[in-house]
Amino acid sequence: MADTFIPIASRPSPVKVTGVAPWMRHNLFANWRSSLTTLFVIGLVLYVLPGFANWAVFNAVVRADADACQAARGVGACWGVVTEKYRLILFGRYPFEQHWRPLLATSIMVGGLVLSCVRYFWKPWLVTMWVGVLAVFFTLMGGGIFGLEPVRTDLWGGLPLTIMLATLSIFLAFPIAILVALGRRSHLPAIRSVCIVYIELIRGVPLISVLFMASFMFPLFMPQGMTIDVLVRVVVGITLFAAAYMAEIIRGGLQALPKGQLEAADTLGLSYWQTQRKIVLPQALAMTVPTMMGNFISIFKDTSLVFIVSLYELVGAMSLALNSDVNWRPFKIEAYLFITLVYFIFCISMSRYSLWVEKQLSASKAR
């Protein structure tokens, strides 16, 4: 008996589903159409990228040399315009030798904003801290005390102005928005109609018309002999505008709240304001966080419109800096790209943060 052990053939190893090659097979070359698209996109990138890289990096002039920039025109970017003018773009018409003040003020404000984003600091004293931050900001920017040279508000500009307008309008708009949202859901017809008219009126018109109103009509609204600063007028305009949009977002949160919550509050004998403060608003506001963050981002972007009523935020400061200088005027595109980058960094960090908050909220809901 020559019984030999003949093993049955081993099973083939399973097809690999992790790693680079399977990923590419699945995501780039799944079928002929997908493969064709992949090749087309790669071809397009190969066609566009070298030219762009040459322009933006290899042939670019980084040092502040107008003649070199002029020579490289058409083949290379002139980042020299940023090197030369970045202080004027970031701080606008603020007196040049005093630039440390807006820098410090903006850093403190951004620091405050970053702190407010951390969950650990969500305590009542945060409000007190913000009062302090705003006081320090305006003292530093305006001067006039502590031996700081006074600087008129129409000289404020650039990034500090953008950040201040956005932050201040959001803070001021928030309480108004809560009141208007509650008013719109009120059972009292007069209060409800006033709130509806306000919301629909503001949401139906573009921000720029509100800003025009702030700059042309507010001076007429004030009693004789009383003038208000253009900065205040613009803040009031943006606040009124933002409040209407925020009110609608908060209303969404209020509507999403189960009715049982209100009934339970009534059963406990809470008054209207107690119910709103202890039961309704904490839950409703938490629900609106993702949408609200999106709204904050759009307010931040919208502050760029104050350029049109001649306040020199980033875009205005850049136009001012470049239009007055024949040497650098041709390189506006590079300067625009620089401002784009500034806005992009701020907005993308806000939207990343909003994603994180959203995750935190859904984590708190998961059981």
Place this chain on the structure above:
Amino acid sequence: MKHQPPPQKRAWSLNSRATRGVIFQVLTLALVVAGIWFLWHNMQENMRIRGIESGWNFLGSTAGFDIGETMVEYDPSESYGKAIWVGVLNTLKVAVVGIVLTTLLGVLIGVGRFSRNALVRGLCYGYVELFRNVPILLQLLMWYLIFIEVLPPSNEAWNMAGLFFLSKGGLSFPFPTDGVGQVLAGAAIGLVGAWFWRDRKQKHFELTGQNSNRIWGPAALILIFAVVGWAVAGMPTTWDVPKQLVFMVDGGVAATPEFMAVLVGLVIYTAAFIAEVVRSGIQSVSAGQVEAALALGLNQKQNMKLVVLPQALRVIIPPMTNQYLNLTKNSSLAVAVGYPDVVSIANTTINQSGRAVECIAIIMLVYLATSLSTSAFMNWYNQRMAIKER
């Protein structure tokens, strides 16, 4: 809802909810009226002291400024009222063309984010993140700068197939010399017919479950009516084709660089938001629906058409309306690049005539009317699409 006061004791009490309600309302109304009266009174007083005239009679006086592009005949000797009307038409032009183009681009990119191809997904994601996070004003200014700096001067315009010319002077393209109105009118009649046709087929489908194609028939109907319109116009075949002359491009219809900058900027910016709306709409259809459709043996296309899209559309329409309104309102930024929309012309009028109050009221009314009518139409459409509950 609230705890009721014992009604027998006193019918009228300061603590009763009804009484307080009345007091609050009276207080609010008094505050609002007093506020408005205060502002109005100050305004009248200020205007009287500064010698600013008010009233609407300025609309009839001569404007005296020229407008770069108009859809109707206009010259500087005409009135402010006419100038503002020209601006309104320009606003509507950029808004309507923009809404159509941005819907196409936005839906394409939104659907692209579900592509099986990772590169397409990545590109669409990158597009959304890039354009959503930069202010629209900045984008408009950049497009305008690109159009007037990077493009060749009009004596050496980029030429596409001898029909399209792109230069600093704008985009020139061929356009039929006459008969356009008739063809469009025919198509419009066809569109109404097609609408009824689809409606009937839909009802038939809901009654009997027999499905038939609802695209080709109505489309053919529109085409037939357009051809009839063309025949009514006398079948004109002449096209006004732009030609490269020594110093300029002549003939055809030209879109100015201002118009192009506003249009391209608005379309690209809004498309990023529409892509997000479409994406979240499609994602809102639960996976179980798709799985159930596959289990029933529907193929990919039927699945999309019969199961996913009808449900996704309900989620998509309201935010989509908001984006259309946003685009219309953002078109007011055209003032920054010098496109003569209603805001820009009203601004010139303010500077010339000093009638700030009236001009701002006109701007607001124009946008309010557009916004309210769009949202009324969309609400109606939304109701049609809403779940039919028994």
